[in-house]
Structure formats: C-alpha cells, structure tokens
Amino acid sequence: MSVLVNAETRVLVQGITGHQGTVHTRQMQLFGTQVVAGVTPGKGGTSVEGVPVYDAVADAVAATGANATVIFVPAPYAKDALLEAVDSGLRLAVVVTEHIPFHDMLTMYHYARAHGARIIGPNCPGIAAPGQAKVGIIPNVVFRPGRVGIISRSGTLTYEIVNGIKEVGLGQSTCIGLGGDPVVGTSFVDALPLFDADPDTDLIVLVGEIGGTAEEEAAEFVKAHLSKPVVAYVAGRSAPPGKRMGHAGAIIARGRGTAESKLTALREAGAEVATFPYEIPGLVAARLKELRHR
Amino acid sequence: MVKLAEWRGKEIFRSYGVPLPKGTVVRSADEAVSAAAQGAVPLPCVVKAQVLSGGRGKGGAVRFAATVEELRAAASAILGLDFKGEKVRELLLEEKLPIARELYVSITLDRSARLPVLMVSASGGVEIESVADTAILRQWVHPFAGLTNFEKRAAAKTLGLTGPAARSLDGLLDKLWRLFLNEDAELVEVNPLALVGEGVLALDAKVIIEDDASFRHPQYAEVRDDRTELEEIAREKEIAFVQLDGNIGVIANGAGLTMATLDVLQQFGGRPGVFLDLGGTDDPKKVTEAFRLMARARPAAVFLNIFGGVTRCDTVATGLVEAMRDMPSTERFPLVARIRGNNEEEGIAILREAGVTSMRDLKESAQAAIAAAGGRA
Structure with a gap:
C-alpha cells in the first residue's frame, strides 16, 4: 500500500508536449510509473516518449483508462485544464503549474470538491511512492522504498529532506508536496489521515513554512486524531513580517502564521520539532528505533 | 502583490x-491651490498623503484646510514628508463631509476556509486589528453563488443600517464584490466607510x-509603489528577490530551501541582506542571471545553496564558474557554495578548482559564509 498512488495508477500528462511536460514524462517513466496518455489541444495523434497524445482529456481517458492527471499547463490555461480533467471523470489531479491566480484556484478547488475529486497543489512537486508510482516532478534520485511518510509545503527543501532520509539508510512510503500557494487543494489536515491509515507508513515527517495557519491546524489534528509519531520542521523563523518570502503563501501578516506559533503548536501536539532541516533524518531514525524496541 | 495607493484604489x-x-x-x-480655485475640490477639504503605510491621521499625514491659505500650508507641510520610510509625492484633496458614522467593510481571502470572506464592523475608522472579534461580522462567500442578498442583509444589520442607508450599502457591496473578482484583488478594504445623510461612501x-x-x-x-528598483528587475526575470537589512546575499532554489538557509545563517549570527529564490529551477542560465542581480545589491558575501534535482550538480557548478568568470572584477563578491544532490562530488570539485569555497554541510557552509562577510563564526 501507499498513499493516493500505487502501481495501478495510470497517469495522464496535461501539457505533455511542453518542455516540462516532456522532461517529467520521461522522469516518471524512469521511476516506474505507468504514463498512459498525454493531452495537448491541437497535438492529438502525436506521441511523446512513446506516450500517445490526445486533443481532449475525455478521449484520453476513454482510450487509455487513465485514472490520475498531472498538469503542466501554463497558468492562464491551468484552470480550464483542471476543470476538463474533473469533468472527464478523473479524481486525482496534481497541479505542478505555478503562478495560478488564487481566484482561479478557488473555482478549481470548489469544482473538484463538488465532484469528489482531489487536487494536489498548485505550485507543487506532486506525489511519489517509491516502487509504486510518481505523479509530479520530485527528483527520482532522492527516493528509496521505506516506511517514512513525508508531507511538505516546500519543493526543493522537500527533496533535500527526502534525500537526507535516504542517506541515513531509511526510505519513504509516500511523499506529498502540497505546494506553497495561499489556496491548496490538499492541506496537512487533508493529508495526515491518509498517512495515518496507510499500513506502510510508520512515521510522518511534516515540513511547514511560515504564513497561513495550516501548521497550527495540523497540530490540532495531530493532537486529536493521529496515532503515528510526527517529526516536524518549519522554515522561515528569520523572516521579517510583511515580506513575501518567495512562496505566495509565505508571508507573515498581522502577526499570524509566524514560525514560533507553528513550532509551539506542533510541539504541544507531541510532535518532535527539528530546529534545522538537517536534523530531521537523525530524529526520524531515533524515533523509528524507539518504536521497534517497544 | 500590487498594493495600490489610496488615489489609485479610488480610481x-x-x-x-462606488x-x-x-x-x-x-x-x-x-x-493644490489651483485645484481649489477651479472647484475640483470644495473647501473645507481634507489633505491626505498618498503613502502605503497606515496610521496617516496620527502621523500628521492627514490635515484639514478651511481656506486657500490653510490648504497651501497643509500641502507644503505634507509633501516631501518622510512617512515611515516613504516619501510623500502625491496628495489627495477631498471635500470634508458631515459624517454621521464611520464603518468598516472589506473582502479578502480566507486561506483556511478556501473562500472569500466579507468582513463588516460598526467600529470603523480605527485599525481593524484593534477591533474586538465579536464586533466583526464574517460572511464566507461561495465563489459559485457570489455575494447573496441574505449576506448583504446580515451586513446591514451588523452595521445598524436600515431603509435607504441599507439599500445604499447593498449597492456598494455588490460593486466591491465585482471589483474583488474582476480585478483579481487579494484585498478590497474601505475603512472608514462613512454614513453621510442616508447614503454610504468610501x-x-x-x-x-x-x-x-x-x-x-x-x-x-x-504600478510599482511598493517595490525597490532591484525587486522590480527581479520580478521581470521571474526571480523572487527580497531586500533585507543584513549584508549576506542568499541564493537558493525553492522558497522553502531559501527560507531554511536564512534561518541557519541567522542562527549562527549572520545577517541575511538579500533573499533570492530561483524557484524550483537549478538551470545554470538562471543562476547566472541571479548572480548579476545579486552583484547590484552589493553584498559583503554570497551564500549559494542549491539542491540539484533534475539538473546535475556538475552542470550547475560549471555554469556558476562561467558566470563568475564573466563578471567584471568590480562586481565580484566572496562566494560560499553548498551544492547537494545529483553528482554533488563532481560539482564540489569543479567549484573548488575555481577557488570557490564549497562544501556539503549546511551548518559549516553557513559559518563559512558569515566569516567571508566579515562577521563572526
């Protein structure tokens, strides 16, 4: 088992003929993912990396039985791409595209929700379960099958942490990058129960950032519902209020969303909190060892 | 985020x-004087500095003028003022109205609810942060339904408006909602919203x-009211670039990694001066552009922290060395690089050969960057 994706996942790539779409189609294939179709309106009938390209999502789904999509479509067209995917019956969509206006994302989120579909992202690295499937852009080299689950709002920082876990001889069950935008399809609170229910995950690493209150809400959930141990890290302790730190979501506004409030909430919820990202693998290894000796 | 000055917002x-x-x-x-003479603004009037920071009234950046002489004096006093780091270049002159009550209205995004939220309060004219939560009505507006009549009625009730005043509010809320959607606003705020006679106005x-x-x-x-010149150039190149108070420039790929790098620097006594996030990319071309931009911010030292994902570390390192070579000697800065990921050993070797301090460990490399900037550690 794994979370949200597995060896049966049949991936559709929207925007497959673009540079990113093509590069990451190859990377997903190398990871062992079944990439069954691509969609670029106007490019139907061609192929990319041996994957057939269709003009419309409905056609691709009918022909190939795709059951998940990854969207690389440029921001001005990303909303339409997502609505088309949901309308065509897809229930898992990873939106890699960055700079999607949040007004568009509100429509995307509520449309998906009304149809029982899940969005990961936008502006996210996606989801990967080593030995199963990858839907997104997380570098293949950082992975190794194992029992640590990772949920993160960051991109590159996630790769670094996943890699660190591999370097101490451990591996990952599933890693989800939620994305750094103000409105995300899947938040910590949405993802935590999936990992808690996954028999292949022993421990959850939660990587947060300043801005918003997603980590505080995650802490409440951990305290009230979670059965598995959590190791947490929050980036942005040194960020000044009011400055946007790269991610649109990473801004401290009106004293809300500071690293301090997040770290305190997580600590009080029983999570082990790392001061620096490079401490995470050690904390994870120690905690897993403890679990085994119990 | 484009913050608009009051006069632009009012346009x-x-x-x-509205x-x-x-x-x-x-x-x-x-x-100012000729505007009054031509009747563009009736006297008495309000003279307001056009700056983005709040607290203008208390800070002496808003004055009243009953005569042309007072108007000239007020305008002269406020123009050129340094208000919380912003120089006052524009004034908004407005008629002084018989205000019966000052109210508050805003529409913004509630990230946790993933919905727009309409907030109203009868306690307007003061910072909304200082108003008790119980005195603020929050109405979450579903994007598919839009702002509904029942939501507007609840707003009128909270504000204590009935009859023509409630109808006036109803029309204003519709207009603000349309503006919020059609202009892709993050925030539309009217504070104070004034009740004058039987109508409301912003x-x-x-x-x-x-x-x-x-x-x-x-x-x-x-509109670049709230960005420095370098921040503006960075925006055009799609590089996230934020100027801070310190002297160490930080270049990293990904917002989370960049923030984590700043955190580590600060923890060991370094003072980050520029935050430069390449985004998810480790593309050598973008690294070169970032270098050029960074040089213009004149950092005492630069700390580069890259995780090589799809691109290999040796490719990024080669690009880096070329970028350093191409730079005029006057623009060069001491560089400490930490490159991790794909082919990192080769990448580090290439950098060391070119005389760049390069290591794998984040803590050690942060300390080396602080030392290079002339700080302790």
Whole structure:
C-alpha cells in the first residue's frame, strides 16, 4: 500500500508536449510509473516518449483508462485544464503549474470538491511512492522504498529532506508536496489521515513554512486524531513580517502564521520539532528505533 | 502583490461606481491651490498623503484646510514628508463631509476556509486589528453563488443600517464584490466607510491586486509603489528577490530551501541582506542571471545553496564558474557554495578548482559564509 498512488495508477500528462511536460514524462517513466496518455489541444495523434497524445482529456481517458492527471499547463490555461480533467471523470489531479491566480484556484478547488475529486497543489512537486508510482516532478534520485511518510509545503527543501532520509539508510512510503500557494487543494489536515491509515507508513515527517495557519491546524489534528509519531520542521523563523518570502503563501501578516506559533503548536501536539532541516533524518531514525524496541 | 495607493484604489472604485467624496490628486502646493480655485475640490477639504503605510491621521499625514491659505500650508507641510520610510509625492484633496458614522467593510481571502470572506464592523475608522472579534461580522462567500442578498442583509444589520442607508450599502457591496473578482484583488478594504445623510461612501480605499493575475491585468504592471528598483528587475526575470537589512546575499532554489538557509545563517549570527529564490529551477542560465542581480545589491558575501534535482550538480557548478568568470572584477563578491544532490562530488570539485569555497554541510557552509562577510563564526 501507499498513499493516493500505487502501481495501478495510470497517469495522464496535461501539457505533455511542453518542455516540462516532456522532461517529467520521461522522469516518471524512469521511476516506474505507468504514463498512459498525454493531452495537448491541437497535438492529438502525436506521441511523446512513446506516450500517445490526445486533443481532449475525455478521449484520453476513454482510450487509455487513465485514472490520475498531472498538469503542466501554463497558468492562464491551468484552470480550464483542471476543470476538463474533473469533468472527464478523473479524481486525482496534481497541479505542478505555478503562478495560478488564487481566484482561479478557488473555482478549481470548489469544482473538484463538488465532484469528489482531489487536487494536489498548485505550485507543487506532486506525489511519489517509491516502487509504486510518481505523479509530479520530485527528483527520482532522492527516493528509496521505506516506511517514512513525508508531507511538505516546500519543493526543493522537500527533496533535500527526502534525500537526507535516504542517506541515513531509511526510505519513504509516500511523499506529498502540497505546494506553497495561499489556496491548496490538499492541506496537512487533508493529508495526515491518509498517512495515518496507510499500513506502510510508520512515521510522518511534516515540513511547514511560515504564513497561513495550516501548521497550527495540523497540530490540532495531530493532537486529536493521529496515532503515528510526527517529526516536524518549519522554515522561515528569520523572516521579517510583511515580506513575501518567495512562496505566495509565505508571508507573515498581522502577526499570524509566524514560525514560533507553528513550532509551539506542533510541539504541544507531541510532535518532535527539528530546529534545522538537517536534523530531521537523525530524529526520524531515533524515533523509528524507539518504536521497534517497544 | 500590487498594493495600490489610496488615489489609485479610488480610481478603480470610481470605475465600478462606488460612491466617493469629491476630490482630486495633486503633486505640489500650487496645484493644490489651483485645484481649489477651479472647484475640483470644495473647501473645507481634507489633505491626505498618498503613502502605503497606515496610521496617516496620527502621523500628521492627514490635515484639514478651511481656506486657500490653510490648504497651501497643509500641502507644503505634507509633501516631501518622510512617512515611515516613504516619501510623500502625491496628495489627495477631498471635500470634508458631515459624517454621521464611520464603518468598516472589506473582502479578502480566507486561506483556511478556501473562500472569500466579507468582513463588516460598526467600529470603523480605527485599525481593524484593534477591533474586538465579536464586533466583526464574517460572511464566507461561495465563489459559485457570489455575494447573496441574505449576506448583504446580515451586513446591514451588523452595521445598524436600515431603509435607504441599507439599500445604499447593498449597492456598494455588490460593486466591491465585482471589483474583488474582476480585478483579481487579494484585498478590497474601505475603512472608514462613512454614513453621510442616508447614503454610504468610501472615505478610504485599500486595494491589493494579485501579481499572478497580471496576465489578465497588464495595467497594474506599471504600478510599482511598493517595490525597490532591484525587486522590480527581479520580478521581470521571474526571480523572487527580497531586500533585507543584513549584508549576506542568499541564493537558493525553492522558497522553502531559501527560507531554511536564512534561518541557519541567522542562527549562527549572520545577517541575511538579500533573499533570492530561483524557484524550483537549478538551470545554470538562471543562476547566472541571479548572480548579476545579486552583484547590484552589493553584498559583503554570497551564500549559494542549491539542491540539484533534475539538473546535475556538475552542470550547475560549471555554469556558476562561467558566470563568475564573466563578471567584471568590480562586481565580484566572496562566494560560499553548498551544492547537494545529483553528482554533488563532481560539482564540489569543479567549484573548488575555481577557488570557490564549497562544501556539503549546511551548518559549516553557513559559518563559512558569515566569516567571508566579515562577521563572526
């Protein structure tokens, strides 16, 4: 088992003929993912990396039985791409595209929700379960099958942490990058129960950032519902209020969303909190060892 | 994020038909006097500094003028003022109205609810942060339904408005909602919203437009009220660039990694001066552009922290060495690089050969960057 994706996942790539779409189609294939179709309106009938390209999502789904999509479509067209995917019956969509206006994302989120579909992202690295499937852009080299689950709002920082876990001889069950935008399809609170229910995950690493209150809400959930141990890290302790730190979501506004409030909430919820990202693998290894000796 | 000055916000308000006091924008005391003479603003009037920071009233950046002499004096006093780091270049002159009550209205995004939220309070004219939570009505507006009549009725009730005043509010809320959607606003705030006679009108306007929607609103790209020159160049190159108070420049790929790098530097006594996030990319070309931009910020040292994902570390390192070589000697800065990921050993070797301090460990490399900037550690 794994979370949200597995060896049966049949991936559709929207925007497959673009540079990113093509590069990451190859990377997903190398990871062992079944990439069954691509969609670029106007490019139907061609192929990319041996994957057939269709003009419309409905056609691709009918022909190939795709059951998940990854969207690389440029921001001005990303909303339409997502609505088309949901309308065509897809229930898992990873939106890699960055700079999607949040007004568009509100429509995307509520449309998906009304149809029982899940969005990961936008502006996210996606989801990967080593030995199963990858839907997104997380570098293949950082992975190794194992029992640590990772949920993160960051991109590159996630790769670094996943890699660190591999370097101490451990591996990952599933890693989800939620994305750094103000409105995300899947938040910590949405993802935590999936990992808690996954028999292949022993421990959850939660990587947060300043801005918003997603980590505080995650802490409440951990305290009230979670059965598995959590190791947490929050980036942005040194960020000044009011400055946007790269991610649109990473801004401290009106004293809300500071690293301090997040770290305190997580600590009080029983999570082990790392001061620096490079401490995470050690904390994870120690905690897993403890679990085994119990 | 494009924060608009009050007068720009009011221009948008006007185009949506939001009721406003009569007024005009001036840039000198002479212009102010002739505006009054030509009737563009009736006396007595309010003279307001056009700055983005709040607290103008208390800070002496808003004055009243009953006569032409007072208007000239007020305009001269406020123009050129340094208000919380912003120089006052524009004044908004507006008629002084018989205000019965000052109210508060805003529409913004509630990230946790993933819904727009309409907030109203009968306690307007003060910072909303200082108003008790119980005195604020929050109405979450579903994007598919839009702002509904029952939500507007609840707002009128909270504000204590009935009859014609409630109808006036109803129309204003519709216009603000349309503005929020159509202009891709992050925030539309009216504080105070004034009750004058039996109608409401916007005494102030705070509008923030979302950057990511600029493909739909090219007109806002011209507005750079709240960015430094370098931040503006970076925006054009799609590099996240934020100027801070310290002397160490930080270049990393990904917002989370960049923030984590700043955290580590600060923990060991370093003072980050520039935050430069390449985004998810480790593309050598973008690294070169970032270098050029960084040089213009004149850092004492630069700390580069790259995780090589799809691109290999040796490719990034080669690009880096070329970028350093191409730079005029006057623009060069001490560089400490930490490159991790794909082919990292090769990457580190290439950098060391070119004389760049390079290591794998984040803590050690942060300390080396602090030392290179002349700090302790």
